Amino acid sequence: MADAVLEKARDLFEGQIVSTPPPGDGHAGLMAASQDFEGQRLAELITTVVLTLTGIAAFLVGYVTQDIYQTLRIGLGGTALTFLLVVPPWPFFNSHSVNWLPPRGSVAGFDIEVDGKKVS
Amino acid sequence: MHSTLVRIQNVFGFFTTVAFCLAILVALSVVSFPQSPSASLQLRNVQVVKGRPHYYSTKREEYAHVKFDLDMDLTSFFNWNTKQVFVYVKASYPSSSPSDPPSQAIIWDAIIPGVAAPWHHNQYVPPSSKPSGGKKSKSKPPQQPLTTTPGLLKLDNQRPKYQITDASGQLAERANATLELGWNIQPWVGLLSWSNWGGLATVKEIDGGRTEPFDFPDVVGQVKKEELKTEVGGEGNRGKPA
Numbered sequence: 001m002a003d004a005v006l007e008k009a010r011d012l013f014e015g016q017i018v019s020t021p022p023p024g025d026g027h028a029g030l031m032a033a034s035q036d037f038e039g040q041r042l043a044e045l046i047t048t049v050v051l052t053l054t055g056i057a058a059f060l061v062g063y064v065t066q067d068i069y070q071t072l073r074i075g076l077g078g079t080a081l082t083f084l085l086v087v088p089p090w091p092f093f094n095s096h097s098v099n100w101l102p103p104r105g106s107v108a109g110f111d112i113e114v115d116g117k118k119v120s
Numbered sequence: 121m122h123s124t125l126v127r128i129q130n131v132f133g134f135f136t137t138v139a140f141c142l143a144i145l146v147a148l149s150v151v152s153f154p155q156s157p158s159a160s161l162q163l164r165n166v167q168v169v170k171g172r173p174h175y176y177s178t179k180r181e182e183y184a185h186v187k188f189d190l191d192m193d194l195t196s197f198f199n200w201n202t203k204q205v206f207v208y209v210k211a212s213y214p215s216s217s218p219s220d221p222p223s224q225a226i227i228w229d230a231i232i233p234g235v236a237a238p239w240h241h242n243q244y245v246p247p248s249s250k251p252s253g254g255k256k257s258k259s260k261p262p263q264q265p266l267t268t269t270p271g272l273l274k275l276d277n278q279r280p281k282y283q284i285t286d287a288s289g290q291l292a293e294r295a296n297a298t299l300e301l302g303w304n305i306q307p308w309v310g311l312l313s314w315s316n317w318g319g320l321a322t323v324k325e326i327d328g329g330r331t332e333p334f335d336f337p338d339v340v341g342q343v344k345k346e347e348l349k350t351e352v353g354g355e356g357n358r359g360k361p362a
Contacts, residue, residue, distance in 0.1 A: 013124065014123040014124055014125070015123060015124035015127075016122055016123050040121040040122055041121075043121040043127060044121050044130070047127075047130055047131050047134055051131070051135060051138045052138065054138065055138040055139075055141060055142045058142060059142055059145050059146065059149075062146070062200060063149060063200065065200075066199065066200040067200060068146070068200050068201060068236055068308050068309075069236055071142070071146065075138075075139065075142060079131075079135045079138075082131050082135070083128070083131055086121075086127050086130075086131050087124055087127050087128055087131065088124075089124070
């Protein structure tokens, strides 16, 4: 019970961009979640593009209106927007799950050899 | 970018980069505003009196009390990146020994805030906008910019803020002194630029802003105290609650 709560809290804190396998897969214990590399790339792209555009817009608006406070407001506002867009694990980051190959055989069927001897 | 912490670090890291580049751009944008300061500075009256540096001093020194007229137009200094301009009137006079460089002393100064600068009690309040009740009337300080076009100032028979003396204590009958207007532009972001900086092509040499050479007179015996009052600036409140 406590473990489950802790697990949830950790997931919330870490907010991993991962895709969970569909229910009934049967391997939930093995790979509870797989990384979504496309989603991570998207997050990186959003960070770069939104922050850069924010900087350019902040300078232009401030220069045109001759008001440095506009620059400050737009710059900080755009940064806040970027944090909001990128930091929480939004569902759209998880739309490209990695398709893992099905496991071959069962765990017990593996032959593990150590120094020429078979280990169960 | 796989976990919250990494994403926060990434976004914040790139934010600092963007903020730094933005600051550089803002600092460089000052170049695009041509500066054409002009001023006319006239000596009105100069008196030299004997006095003590402070109440308990036994030293007697000669103090010059210089009144002046100033009509300046520094509006071209105020652009979006100007926080405030520090303006001062500097008296320069030759030292007692000819081999030494001339002495320079500031007799009056003022902090002129830009339009966006928040109100601070050290800022200069032009005489016309002072409350008529004098110092005792504790009226509310202006919460808004004093003028919409800062940098225009016309002072008539202005008392000095500082009486000046020489390192030797002798100032009477010193010849060939001049008053000069100087300034220091303080931007929100970027480099401070002084009046003698002249590093940019867009900064024009000031038009006027220097008096004809004058001589300090002999020490006067009896002067009314009223005559020798100095102007207390906004920073006269320093140390007291605003």
